[in-house]
Amino acid sequence: MFTNLENDRLLSSQAYQGGGRGIEQTKLSFLADMVLNGLKPDLTIYLDIDPAVGLARAKGRGELDRIEQEALGFFERTRARYIEIAKTDSSIKTVDANQTMPEVHAAITTVLDNFFAGLN
Secondary structure, X not given: OOOOHHHHHHHHHHHHHHHXXXXXXXXXXXXXXXXXXXXXXXXXXXXXXXXXXHHHHHHHHOOOOOHHHOOHHHHHHHHXXXXXXXXXOOOEEEEEOOOOHHHXXXXXXXXXXXHHHOOX
16 A cells, blocks of 8 residues: 555645645645656545534644634635545545544444555
């Protein structure tokens, strides 16, 4: 299984810079092609959450970081891009993170169990 932090950053860049900040996807894809040369992970787990719920949870943890201080619209655009990418990339498995922590844990465990079972 190939995992690489750069690929996680690529997906995040497509969502945050492409979706949230409106940078052209062609520019982001060009840079990714240059840097990654076609490498991509076998599995990515995307934890999808309503932006308002996610921000409320972040505020509950204490002081917000630079990104968490963005307007709600930024997170709505970012989430929309994540969802768009996940629909077209079968290596991305979406977990509903609006659920309780034990439910999210169980969903992630199921995704991993299914992934590893498919390796046999």
